[in-house]
Amino acid sequence: MKAAVFHGPNQPLAIEEVDIEPPKKGEVLVKIAGTGLCRSDLHFIEGIFPWPAPSILGHEAAGVVEQTGDGVTSVQPGDHVVFAVTPSCGVCRYCAAGKPYLCSAASGSHMMKDGTSRLKLRRDGRLLFHFLGISSFAEYAVASEISIVKVRDDAPIEKLSTVGCAVVTGVGAVLNTARVTPGKSVAVFGCGGVGLNVVQGASLVGAWPIIAVDTVNNKLALAEQFGATHLVNSAREHPVLKVHEITGSGADFAFDAVGDVDVLGQAFDSLDRGGTAVMVGLSPLGAKYAVDTMSLFNDKNLRGCAYGSASIHHDIPMLVDLYLAKRIKLDELISRTYPLEAINEAFDSMKKGEVARAVITF
């Protein structure tokens, strides 16, 4: 198969022929229909987070089951599936406590669970490392059964790639993590793929006002389309002051969908007493945010968020239902599609802030 191979930080991904082994016990081979480019992938490509090379990155994807390994019971060939960045084993202490988004089976391992790789370069037979158990920048991917979620097959599968990462994270941060309720005020900092989903999650639950903050006007225009009621260009206006002005007393909820400590500070400072700031974005290793502890005495909260606090087998099919019911948008998230060969160009357009999501289709 063809795949985009990561050969080390700050090098373009190389389109190469790769051999992929059939799925072993508990594993599934999926033909990728679409795979989104997430900023986290970029962090790995840029070396902000380390990942061994050569490897195949990519973790936001959907496709069709091609083949199943022994013992796989939840899917069969032909099923439409979405990859979950965090698997759900169902039996670890986190899954069992209702926190499957912290599933112990999620590992930062570079291999499949049995410690081996299913991927090698055809040209020299060298092993390739896996990525988060997914490695979707390729025509096919082998994943553990617990990392894939079956979805209804009347939804266009190539449009569902974003559901397993940006959508479940952003909408989940509102529904599950923060549990925003109708009429509460929400400020969303950063209107990329995740931030737009925070906005549409807030819209779905009847929050008001929904204040979108970004430095790029076309992202703000998108945010309006996704349900934002107020737009703040933080390159031109002080976002904290604007949020206080719009809400009167500060926001009930503020989301950092950028993953930057300064943005997190703006989110936290935008809160009303008793408000909750949610860090949705992934921040660089070692980043620290200095919380004013007196503000905690005002019942302010700084809420972490792992993968939208999602229960994948509940939330991912639900999001597909909501999409088909036209209660959430997926098509509009995909600003542009690219063939696999143009993946570096697709990352460039992300870096330039030109796209909500760029998606590779096959």
Add this chain to the structure above:
Amino acid sequence: MKAAVFHGPNQPLAIEEVDIEPPKKGEVLVKIAGTGLCRSDLHFIEGIFPWPAPSILGHEAAGVVEQTGDGVTSVQPGDHVVFAVTPSCGVCRYCAAGKPYLCSAASGSHMMKDGTSRLKLRRDGRLLFHFLGISSFAEYAVASEISIVKVRDDAPIEKLSTVGCAVVTGVGAVLNTARVTPGKSVAVFGCGGVGLNVVQGASLVGAWPIIAVDTVNNKLALAEQFGATHLVNSAREHPVLKVHEITGSGADFAFDAVGDVDVLGQAFDSLDRGGTAVMVGLSPLGAKYAVDTMSLFNDKNLRGCAYGSASIHHDIPMLVDLYLAKRIKLDELISRTYPLEAINEAFDSMKKGEVARAVITF
């Protein structure tokens, strides 16, 4: 009446004759039965937090209604009442949103609501400033009706002084703020008046294990009496390592009942993924805690806490019921009682860590 007058930072309180005016509209005159010494009072005496002098401090108190002003409907002379540090007006945006612990009527004002004082020094007629609308280091106090809560009169009123501050804050932090559920692991940093109440709150809701951390052995012994299942002397053992060792994977909940950024850091670091640290104590102005934002991505939470997230007219009578039902301890909180004349000596024993609570009785 006699009162302990604050004449400025780092001076002993002076026992002096003070004139107190009758209650005006919406106000109540209460004969103080007992008033606890809270570390927050000490912060003001030591000038860590500023308060104008001369004034009468004291905010943790219970007593009997002596006289009511016009329009007062919730209490009448002879009623037993507990003072609430944060009033509940019932109609502001916070009270109406179910967050009466953030009531807008709570002011840091040095005067009664109408901008005047009911207190003056007899010797020279000088006005005295009020303190948090309570000023209980005196034989009598005038407070707004919304700052006092009627309680059943079959409980010994002089034992109820701690209910309105240490007890409602500590137990409330567990029940209301963190909403700890049975079987969850809890670590409590600091076993003073508030910390012991966090411990007994955790015991009440069936948490396990309940790990008490302090540097003073007799406070740890008290914590055991209040329901702690494990004791860690942090002067001799590394509390973070011990909490991880006892729980296996970190605590589900950790409470900083000291109000110190280093202690808050220990609490946060003691957490399991998905865990919640609650800052219960009041920290010095300007203190900042540098949160590792990557830990937020592990769904860790830093939860502020205002006054135990209490609804005073629900929680304070409930705590008195639980006390009489022997489900929570109040008597054991009161390590020593002192007459008003010995108030400086009582503060000294607090500073030495000799007491859970020292209470002035009349």
